[in-house]
Amino acid sequence: MxxxxxxxxxxxxxxxxxxxxxxxxxxxxxxxxxxxxxxxxxxxxxxxxxxxxxxxxxxxxxxxxxxxxxxxxxxxxxxxxxxxxxxxxxLKALQELAKVYRQELNPTVIGVTGSNGKTTTKELIASCLSVKYKTAKTEGNLNNHIGLPLTILRMERDVEVLVAEMGMSAFGEIELLSLIGRPNHAVITNIGESHIEFLGSREGIAKAKLEITAGLQKQGQLIIDGDEPLLTSDSYPNKIYCGFNSKNDYRVEAYVQGQEQSDVTINGTTFTLPLLGKHQALNAAFAIAVSELMNVNINQAAEQLETVIIPGMRFEKIETKEGALLINDAYNASATSMIASLDVVKKMDYQRKVAVLADILELGDFAEEAHKKVGQSLDEQFDAIFTFGTSSRFILDGLPATFSGKQKHFTSKQELIEEIASLLDENTVVLFKGSRSMKLEEIIEAIY
Structure with missing residues (x-):
């Protein structure tokens, strides 16, 4: 076209x-x-x-x-x-062309940023809004200073809504993306530790994420994690709060994790979400908040959320020939997202639980502290913790003194593959989590 x-x-x-x-x-x-x-x-x-x-x-x-x-x-x-x-x-011409094209088509743009959960939240929002609008969204990892302009320029002329993911690693990058995309409304999913090497602190990360307001249109709503003080304390006037405490505008009132899905109640509406983890319930709350802003009611949104499909390598489940369950959650990682995934596995009904955890990158001087924080979150519910890379060894240093399971650090993928393979049976679940460049999918491919 x-x-x-x-x-x-x-x-x-x-x-x-x-x-x-x-x-x-x-x-x-x-x-x-x-x-x-x-x-x-x-x-x-x-x-x-x-x-x-x-x-x-x-x-x-x-x-x-x-x-x-x-x-x-x-x-x-x-x-x-x-x-x-x-x-x-x-490059600047590409960005200018995208600005003008976005202005000419004039869709409603929903900008999505945050340390973790950007892609999942983007998918949930796009699914909900598609019941009423012709909706475009960021595909793949096109969420930077090149990817966002290309995303805008991929829109067909009759698109009514664009859900645009905005990523960054340094100050000024989200501001640039916001000024290109000019979002009508924006979502900040959370503030974690990603890119703390370049931003200095969680306060710095929050400041960088809040740059999304630079291009936010007049009267645009900023939808945030209402349980995160670094976001709630910002002075931007038009905020919608999502979270678990009672003061939030969109509150996750109940969450029950099953083996394949979760039962979630948000503002009195209960639905089944085909995703696991309380963090995913919060992502669903963001989607419902945006939906109601866009005149898609909560029941319509909940119905869409029940059938949503998320891109691969985000808690992707794979069964081996031995009957073991491998969970490929290795698209990327921060300490916050790694702990969230481990918490999900803790609640799964398997006799043996194994975690394969690789380096979390771009932490700089915070690497040891962040990896130890992951280790401190682990307990006797895991039977084995295997780490791979360099800084991930600090996860083992952070394990509680009461941890009695197997623990071992690896620098060889082949040795790690052999160790994991020896444990696989129908009673075993193995979680793989680490930064993208650690390429844990290569281990998964070798096993199954």
Missing amino acids: EKFTLNFVADIFEQQLTEQQRNLSIHHIYTDSRQSVEGGLFIPIVGDRFDAHDFISGAIEQGAVAALWSRTEKPDDIPEDFPLIYVDDT
């Missing part, structure tokens, strides 16, 4: 094109020259180790009909009539 003609782009960047060029239909806006497209506008990003301008010929072969261009010269090996839109910086 056509997003716009090249005339739309030329006008933004004040370019002169032939009439034939201006009428070119643009269907896809993209940055990967290897991607096969129809009617593509190629935007070559310049990185620390690459310059995608070098791949313009490949982009044309794959379907590009035009490109943004920040070099002064036109390549000799492209067609003479191939239109280039000259800009000073292709």
